[in-house]
Amino acid sequence: MFWSSYSGNFSSPAEPVEAFVGTAGHPDLPVVISDAQVFMTLSHYAFPAWASRFVSVVDAPEAVACFGRWVPPEGAVLDLGAGYCEFINNVNPGMKYAMDLNPEILKRAGSKVKIFQQDCSEPWPLAQSELDAVFASNFLEHLRNKEALLKTLSNAYYCLKPGGGFIAMGPNIKYAPGAY
Numbered sequence: 001m002f003w004s005s006y007s008g009n010f011s012s013p014a015e016p017v018e019a020f021v022g023t024a025g026h027p028d029l030p031v032v033i034s035d036a037q038v039f040m041t042l043s044h045y046a047f048p049a050w051a052s053r054f055v056s057v058v059d060a061p062e063a064v065a066c067f068g069r070w071v072p073p074e075g076a077v078l079d080l081g082a083g084y085c086e087f088i089n090n091v092n093p094g095m096k097y098a099m100d101l102n103p104e105i106l107k108r109a110g111s112k113v114k115i116f117q118q119d120c121s122e123p124w125p126l127a128q129s130e131l132d133a134v135f136a137s138n139f140l141e142h143l144r145n146k147e148a149l150l151k152t153l154s155n156a157y158y159c160l161k162p163g164g165g166f167i168a169m170g171p172n173i174k175y176a177p178g179a180y
Contacts, residue, residue, distance in 0.1 A: 067135060068092070070165050075132030080120055080156070081139030085109045093132065099124070121151035129161045137169045 071077045071093045079088035082098035085108040098109045099116040109115050116125060121143065134156045143149045156166055 067167050070167060071133045071135075076130060077133045077135060078124075078126070078131055078156075078159070080134055080136040080152070081142065082109070083137075083139075085113065087135055087137060088113050091135075097126070097131075119148075120155065121148040124155045124159055126159045128158055129164075131156075131159045131164055132161055133165045133167060134160060135167045140168060141170060 067087075068091050071091055073092060074094040076095035076097065077088070077091060077093045078097040078099060079085065080099050082088055082100045082105055083102070085098055085105065088096050088098045089108075089110040096110075096113045097116060098105055098113050099118065099120055101117065101119060103117065105115055105117055118125075140149060140152070143152060153166075160166065
């Protein structure tokens, strides 16, 4: 570890991440990093107490291991923009939902997954406070505009139970300049 051998003044590349996450008020949440190089840099330069919070997630089993703990075994979860259903097919809540416009979802979702093939900015066919968690991986940046994003987040808020969680991962825009 860098900090065990350094005693001078140094501004760590991890400091902005630590400052941002520290203000969120959730000291137990991991800081998920999907880019291996960024993960290695932040893990190396972070204070030891923070280094253990950086989690590299690159595939579905790792995502389930990281995020699945916020989905109660008897709870209900919606995989928003489910795509190939890598997350929802591997997590084990009481009730599983998947939402995507792509008809491929009909082939990819497991037999225990209830499928909503629809636009996520339209009202969801779920009751108020029905979900314990909504999971979105590399999805929100694909919505057509801010209005669609706000409607989607409003739908999620309506369907989440009090204390429920919205779990979102996004791309590292450093490696896709101008794409978003």
